[in-house]
Amino acid sequence: MLPPFEIHQPATAAEAVALRAQFGEAGALYAGGSELLLAMKEGLGGFEHLIDVKTIAGLADLALAPDGRAVTIGAAVTHRTLERSALIRQRLPLLAEMARQVANARVRAVGTLGGNLCFAEPHSDPPTALLVHGARVVLAGAAGARRLPLADFLVGPYESALGPDEILTHVDVPLPPPCAAGAYVKFGMHERPTVGVAVLLVPDERRAAVAEARVAVGCVGPVAARLPALESALAGARLGDLEAGWPQAARAGEALDAVSDLHGSADYKRAMAGVFVGRALALAARRALELT
Amino acid sequence: MSARRIALDTTVNGRALSLSVEPEALLLDVLRERLGLTGSKRSCDVQVCGACTVLLDGLPVSACSVLAYEARGRRVLTIEGLASDERLHPVQEAFLATAGFQCGFCTPGMIMAVKALLDDSPSATPEEVREHLRGNICRCTGYASILAAVAVAQRALADGAAG
Numbered sequence: 001m002l003p004p005f006e007i008h009q010p011a012t013a014a015e016a017v018a019l020r021a022q023f024g025e026a027g028a029l030y031a032g033g034s035e036l037l038l039a040m041k042e043g044l045g046g047f048e049h050l051i052d053v054k055t056i057a058g059l060a061d062l063a064l065a066p067d068g069r070a071v072t073i074g075a076a077v078t079h080r081t082l083e084r085s086a087l088i089r090q091r092l093p094l095l096a097e098m099a100r101q102v103a104n105a106r107v108r109a110v111g112t113l114g115g116n117l118c119f120a121e122p123h124s125d126p127p128t129a130l131l132v133h134g135a136r137v138v139l140a141g142a143a144g145a146r147r148l149p150l151a152d153f154l155v156g157p158y159e160s161a162l163g164p165d166e167i168l169t170h171v172d173v174p175l176p177p178p179c180a181a182g183a184y185v186k187f188g189m190h191e192r193p194t195v196g197v198a199v200l201l202v203p204d205e206r207r208a209a210v211a212e213a214r215v216a217v218g219c220v221g222p223v224a225a226r227l228p229a230l231e232s233a234l235a236g237a238r239l240g241d242l243e244a245g246w247p248q249a250a251r252a253g254e255a256l257d258a259v260s261d262l263h264g265s266a267d268y269k270r271a272m273a274g275v276f277v278g279r280a281l282a283l284a285a286r287r288a289l290e291l292t
Numbered sequence: 293m294s295a296r297r298i299a300l301d302t303t304v305n306g307r308a309l310s311l312s313v314e315p316e317a318l319l320l321d322v323l324r325e326r327l328g329l330t331g332s333k334r335s336c337d338v339q340v341c342g343a344c345t346v347l348l349d350g351l352p353v354s355a356c357s358v359l360a361y362e363a364r365g366r367r368v369l370t371i372e373g374l375a376s377d378e379r380l381h382p383v384q385e386a387f388l389a390t391a392g393f394q395c396g397f398c399t400p401g402m403i404m405a406v407k408a409l410l411d412d413s414p415s416a417t418p419e420e421v422r423e424h425l426r427g428n429i430c431r432c433t434g435y436a437s438i439l440a441a442v443a444v445a446q447r448a449l450a451d452g453a454a455g
Contacts, residue, residue, distance in 0.1 A: 002316035006296060007361065037357050038338050050315070080351070104427020105405065107339050109351040110358060191340045 002040055005048050009055040013140040013169050016051055021142065021165040023049045029167060031076050034103070034111035035119040053114070053167060062087065065172065073171045075114025079126075083108060091175055094182035094200060098129035101186055114168045117150070120223075122157045123192035123263060128218030129184050131226055132200040135173045141166040154223040177202050181288035183280045186219075187272060193219045194263040195272045199280040203239060203288050210237045215277060220269040221257040229255055230277070242285035249278035302363040304329070305373025313360045320344050320355035323370060331371035331400040342428030345401035345408075346370045352408040371400035374407065382453040383407050383445045392441030394432035402428050406442050407455070414449055 007030075010016040020027060030036055030050035039045055053059055059076040062085055071092055073082070082088050082099035089096045102108050102116075102125050116126050117137065127150065135150045142165055150171070153161045162168060176182070180202045188194040196219050202212040213234035218224030230252050237246065253270030260266045297312040304327060313322060323329045323346070333343035337356050344356040347369040374381040383406050386392065393399040402425070409416055409424045416424065421442050430438060449455050 002318065004296065004314065004316055007298065007315040007359075033357065033359065034339060037359070041337065041357075103339070104342070105408070105424055106342065106345060106352050106354045106427055109348075109353055 002037065003043070003046075005040075005050050007050050007052055009052045011055060011057060013056055013059075013167055016053060016056055016167045017140055017142055017165055019049070019051045020167065023051075024164065027051055029053055029115075029118060031112040031115035032078065032107075032110035033115075034107045035115065035121060054112075056167075056169075059114070059169060064091070070172045070174045073113055073173060075117075075168045075170060076112050077114075079103075079108040079111050079113070079116075080105075082113065092133065092173055094132070094176075094184055094198060095129055095173065097182075098125050098184040098196075098198065101125060101184065103191060113171060117153065117171070118160055118162055118168055120154060120156070120158050120160045121192070122222055122224075123188075123194075123219045124224075125184070125186060125193060125196050125218065127154055127224040128196045128216045129198040130171065130173065131216040131224055132182065132198045132214040133173045133176065134214075135171055137168055138170040138172065139163070139166045140169045145169070147172070151226070156222045176200055179203055179207070179288075179291065181284050181291055183283035183287065185276050185280045185283065187276055188219075188263065190263065192263070195219050195269060195276050196224070197273070197276045197280040199277070199284040201234075201239070201242075201281075201284045201288050207288065207291070208238060208240075210234050210239065210242070213237075215252070215280075217252070217256060217273050217277065219263065220253070220273050221259055225256070227252060227255055227277075234281075239285040239289050242281045243289065244282070245278060246281055249281055250274040252277035298361045298364075300361055300364055302366060302368060304363075304368045305370060311360075315359065315361060317360040318356060319346070319348075319353075319358045319360045319363060319368070322360040323355060323368070329370050329372050332404075333397055333400065335397070336429075340427070340429070341398070342401040342405060343398050345404040345428065347404055347408055350408065350411060352405050369404070371404060374403065376454075381407065382448040382455055383410065383441070385453075386441040386445035386448060387438075389444050390437045390440040392434065392438045394430075394434045398428060398430045398432075402430070402438055406445065410442075410445060410449060410455065414446065416446070418443070 027049040028047040059074040182200040186193040186196040200214040204211040253273035258266035335343040339354040
């Protein structure tokens with residue numbers, strides 16, 4: 001059972017922003033409801049007004065940016081659309097691989113990318129895969145739009161940089177170099193993942209070694225994060241060695257701000273992060289070698 | 293009628309309906325309490341178990357966690373709408389043929405989830421079937437015969453049984 005509330009269906013981002021300002025803490029943004037409604041069933045939030053962002057024009061759009069260098073994903077695009085879109089599968093295959101592993105088919109049919117990022121549940125897949133792409137979020141507010149790197153938008157568990165009178169309208173995902181290969185792997189014993197790892201490898205000209213590596217780990221700590229020291233250590237590593245199993249991956253978890261929770265102890269999560277970083281690197285390296 | 297009520301014009305199992313619902317009404321409650329369609333079950337209530345699976349414009353959703361008003365102008369299909377006249381749907385026939393149920397509580401959701409998959413991907417591989425059904429839990433653990441039912445349904449549909 002849900003407590004009573006009113007639904008508002010703005011047609012534009014400006015209307016939604018005005019409703020946010022009007023309702024303050026009594027209002028909540030609502031898209032697929034796959035997180036919000038479950039929290040409200042538990043009596044959390046006390047929201048009297050839900051602002052349904054799915055009626056805002058353009059928020060379900062998914063397209064190549066005009067400059068051809070990024071894909072712009074509307075905040076109300078569902079995980080299922082990301083999983084199946086030809087554009088995403090061809091140009092951002094790592095994102096499609098992540099999206100098809102989100103929760104289950106029912107959640108993917110209604111849950112949205114924007115809702116996922118704004119709810120900021122730490123045990124979640126999309127932020128991890130978006131971080132290795134250097135994604136940026138676009139926020140609309142009363143004073144206009146602002147853009148933020150996703151890493152700055154993710155503040156903590158259930159906390160984002162979204163202002164009280166702002167809405168997330170789009171996520172811009174820069175296209176990786178065409179020669180790049182990636183992988184998203186996850187592990188968990190419950191509905192939500194215990195650890196999620198995204199890897200993007202840009203090979204050198206001979207396609208033998210790593211020119212640039214990007215690695216992110218999610219679910220282990222308060223927010224998903226890149227591993228800069230590991231990324232530096234990977235530069236110059238041979239793809240064949242990564243495919244065979246890179247011993248240094250086992251220690252990848254040591255750099256993580258791991259927290260103990262129902263998904264495991266901090267030590268366990270750090271150990272699992274090492275295992276799954278190794279597997280993600282091996283898979284991405286194999287894909288990079290297959291592209292040659 | 294309360295000022296908070298929302299008009300809900302929708303199609304449920306092929307029948308056009310004009311209802312009015314409160315904004316917080318969940319689709320599952322409207323189906324079960326207002327329309328008497330009790331095939332879809334409430335169990336986990338948090339989108340994990342799949343016992344409440346219905347199709348909204350052909351896509352599987354958790355009726356326990358979808359607001360009823362989201363069905364405006366859309367088609368809802370529940371387990372009650374699957375058989376035509378006295379003839380069961382091939383997926384239902386397949387579950388009977390393999391005894392793809394024990395207590396039966398998860399069965400309506402399982403069958404709707406399988407229908408959604410096979411409508412979309414008739415030749416889904418066993419691995420894809422398992423991945424798709426990851427979100428439907430059978431607490432009797434009757435998974436082997438459920439997976440066998442999917443294979444039987446795939447063959448029947450490929451042989452031209454009307455889905």
